[in-house]
Amino acid sequence: MRAVTGASASAATLFGFAPTVGTATPKGKRAVVVTFGGGARDQETFMPEGQENIPFLLNQLVPQATFFTQVINRGILGHYVATASLATGVYETFNNFTAVPPQYPTVFEYFRKDLKRPATDTWVVAPSNGFNRIGESGNRAYGGGLGAGVILPKRLLASALPKSSRDDLYDHLLRDNYETPMYTPQLKGGEAELHAMAELLKLSVSDFASHARSLASPDELSVYIAKQLMRQLAPSLLWVTLHDIDIAHSGTYSLYLEAIQRTDRLCAEIWKTIQSEPEYAGKTNLFILPDFGRDSDEDPGGNGFQHHRTGDALSRTTWMLVMGPGVRQNRVVDRPVQSTDLVPTLGTVLGFSPELAQGKSLNEIG
């Protein structure tokens, strides 16, 4: 498939110099996972005509990474359930629009249980209230208190704002779900959580609200929070789910492209932060991958880029970039892998055993 889309060819042209290996993995390994969400197609990213949308990935990140050109998602193509599948290493089958925990243990639980890590050592920054259960599964052997802290930046922002100001200056940051725009599960405890988080991140509520005003999108808000987390708590396992790209559901191609360009820039910003923060520099692996693609133009059952409903090859096949210590730079892996392979690979890198995950650790990493 990649031969057809040109993704492997385009990647190959980028790698003009001999592969090198990053610095040896030191102790105190860390990992940051970024989902290039929600749902981006090859033709707007790595195919020749899409490369103009991802200059940071192409020119800055790919040359330093091992690039998997065929990451296949065989599960349900809804953002929450697909992200949960990425986080458990098992294709979860729950209803995408229900606020339920994943059925299988998450990567955060494996990490904390096996490595005996405290709650503050793993965090998820998620785009909307619909993701609020992503940090901890319903699995009896794990679950209960072993998961990650989940931060929903938009919810924090909404709590930080006086109600009167929510509809104008900040509303562009508060949008929640593009497929069903008004779907926002109601969560309790917003204000108490806000102050607890402000305390944890050493960020005043007013500074947070004031900074948010300068941001253009929900994903920028998420990355801002992720950086705060990295500076203040330096979690060993951080998961950032980006979601601006899902504006595609509105059918506006220009907004979809803008979101891809923004996400590209934000990924580079995260890598830059990793390199500049002493707790992360030289000991952190960054994994960037879309949760899945979007429908092809040719499938009569879909409407092109707008949705991800057909389950066709383009909507199921994406890519993954892995960077950091122990990862060979400038390398392209064309063999097909599955999105459920992420958790076992994280297990290899960080040293835990995801025993219920169905995927396999990628031997090109670690």
Add this chain to the structure above:
Amino acid sequence: MLPRQLTAEQFSRYPPQARSIAQAHIALFGQLPLAFLPLLLRELIGYDWKFPAECKELDNQFTYLSPLTPEQLEKEFAAFAKLRLSPDLEQIDWVNAPAQFSEKLSAHLWATHQIDVFRAASVEYIRRVNAAVSSAVLPMRRLGLVAIGRGVKENGRPLFRKLRPEGVYFKDVNPQGGKEALFEVLQRRAKMQPLAFGHWYIDGGESEITADGVTCLSFHSLDALRRTLVAKMRETMQPGGGGPEVLRTLLAQTKPEELGLSGSGEEAVMNRFRVSVLTEGSGTQLFSTTFVQWSAREALRRAQPLTLLTRYAPRQREQSMRELLAGTQTQPELDAAGALIDADMNAYYTWINQQRLPGAEQAGFLVWFEDHKEAVAIGPGLKRGTEDNSAISLREILSQIKT
């Protein structure tokens, strides 16, 4: 309930034509698998408000299936019959609520990793039906006309990148009288081949013409309808009002009368179409570019017009979905440049959808950057992937397409 338990009385709530067809095919229905029959009924239940072309497509399926022996039917639907369904699906009133069944079936197939098998079975079934039923010769070649970029003064972005390989890229079109030329072609063709729902004009702003035999649809003409619908959506999505699934079901069940639309005959058919565009199309309620593209897609898929003119207008600038749905801005700010990018891609989709219809190899297509010098023309006599730098009028290009 399973298909073999069906009786004629169970279709008593169907509209007259749909009921009559259903009751004439009870024996056939009883032999179809549960993974297929409700989907056929989902189409049949709306038969009385379908466009002539889609009625014919449904009739074709009955023509294809009716003569088959039980053994042949078993073979025909073997792939559907092999799908593992949950007992819950049998409990749904799939005769009267086939759309709800379809939603649940879809969720089940995704959850049980059977969606790919289902898709393949569906594609193969439709291929066999189409191969078995000879398609009628079109009374005239099909023609698609698209005008994009209204309101854009300057554009630095290359246009028509996806369509250029399919035809001739004209770089020095005289924009003078271009719009009028498009309207004239549409009206002339409607007069030459008067056909119910055979010639369409869809505009992202206000309709600029009305003409006998031309089905007109515009974004602004549905303003009131859009507002009513968005209010309904807002109500449903309030805390306690339901969730996205409730919303989807509610929208699917919305009838034109509930939104203040009335009429009979062709007007009733169009009312159903208007409501379906706004309830089934994501973003159509908010963005005029999405409205035009989705309407064109549905018109082509369902009505299969001989002529389709779509004309894009600036869409409103991005606001948060919440803000858009709340309608807090009375005079939305417009984004003509963004609309141009949207429409450029949408024109490609309209061409793809046109090419899915019978007579594709003879069909003509024109996309023009309105009031500017660029256009692409596609048709049997036009050399693919070429450029034409000569000064030319839109009328001359239209004559090259042989409209």
